[in-house]
Amino acid sequence: MSFRLYNTLTRKTEEFQPLEAGRVGMYVCGPTVYGHAHLGHGKSYVSFDILLRYLRYLGYSVSYVQNITDVGHLTDDADAGEDKISKQAQREKKHPMAIAEYYTRSYFEDMDALNCIRPDISPRATGHIPEQIELVQTLLDKGYAYAVNGSVYFDVSKFGAYGKLSGRNVEEMQAGARVDVNAEKRHPADFALWKKAEPGHVMQWNSPWGRGYPGWHLECSVMSMKYLGKTIDIHGGGIENQFPHHECEIAQSEAANGVPFVRYWVHHNMVTVDGQKMGKSLGNFITLKQIFKEGHQRLSRLYNPLAVRQLILQSHYRSPIDFSDAALTAAQSGYDRITEAVLAVRKAMNTALTGQADADVVKQLDTMRQKFETAMNDDLNTAVALSVIFEMLKLANQVVSGKTTQATLNAVNDQFIKLGGEVLGIVKDEYAIAGGGDEQLLEHLIGLMIEQRQTARKKKDFAASDRIRNKLTEFGIVLEDSPAGTTWRRQ
């Protein structure tokens, strides 16, 4: 069975067929860097990371481009007001570029923590002003745009296909429009390609139409064209960007190039927190850093970034996901079990027998792999794919608890790495011991306590042995007894 992907443009799940066999060009709308990344970013980029990883797993050579929007945009109709980056710059008393740089680094840090593979290219909008001006000029030359008083607008009436992605038509949109009417525009649906800079607007550039800045749909068209060509295979983004952002991108790009802009439009759904929409303007958003290390009022504890990733994978990318403390706790528990099982497999390798891999285990693994691939092939059904990882967990624990061979354990571990690691990104190749030297000291000290406790237990002095274990539990160290001896782990 081949890989099938839902295409917003056709509203159907279609067999994925790249333009050029074996190669895929994928563009994903990146963040506007004026604040720390939040849960919504997490869901978005984990979703596309899965798409990227699975395409690579299938053997495609993927070029993955994700922009960094480092020039904040106004609404396309506003005549006054500040852009988001400038606003943040004023607040922090820094240059807008410093703001963009700072939050770009923060963004990558969070995405690394979520185990998202970095894009091959992360083009900045401000680094492509000449190209954007060029595209505006092309649209003017071809008669799709008009210049008014230092600004340039796209003439929607000239592009018949406008609305094909979002299923809207220009006439119906006029009625309920909540945007202010801009007298410069010929039609309310026309959108800005280039805006004249108002006095005091920090981010501005020279153009044939005077000093100004690019319209907010322009950068994606320009940068995807530049790095991936006039027709790209996949364009991803949030469902809220379907209109107007992506609709405008299509209009600009196809009007300029005369060829289809995108073959597969992929949109992921939104995030809610405790059942409510999470929005920057609402102030109820939780940043990833708050979940990972700073804490938040709505959260009872900190969570492992990969547990957050796992929670995201538990539902479909086109479904909304509601983040709550309870949901995160549940995901963390499940994630911990997977991690423990993987570690147990790796640990058991040291003492396992030599010999051939257990044929039955190998067969079961293969069945699970097929189920996994079938699920992923069906528009990235990560919920089912994850359930396969849990089936593997069960199998792994059974294998580890019995007599087994190194080859068997290797087979289990390899599949964990391939499916859980390479594709889903929740199993690591190595679980680094944090802390380095201190960790060794800890190992020795706890080893000593375990020894003391063992002595007490041999003498049946359970009061003493329990005291040691309870005290360590207070410090977040859990002792576990087994026939092979006592081991410890962090809570």
Add this chain to the structure above:
RNA sequence: GGCGGCGUAGCCAAGCGGCCCAAGGCGACGGUUUGCAAAACCGUUAUUUCGUGGGUUCGAAUCCCACCGCCGCCUCCA
């Protein structure tokens, strides 16, 4: 006002016409194990049941209609 989505066990969630008397996770409960625990393993956890009421069909959680409830987009937002 226009457009779109959702409602499945205590919670999260997959399934989208027969393999469903409905995956998987979390939680809970019982058992094995343990000095007691923890972890792991085994088992139980949706009164033919999938918001409610109709309909189509040999057959529906899955299709159609109505109703109720929730959410998102239409303005920058991932």
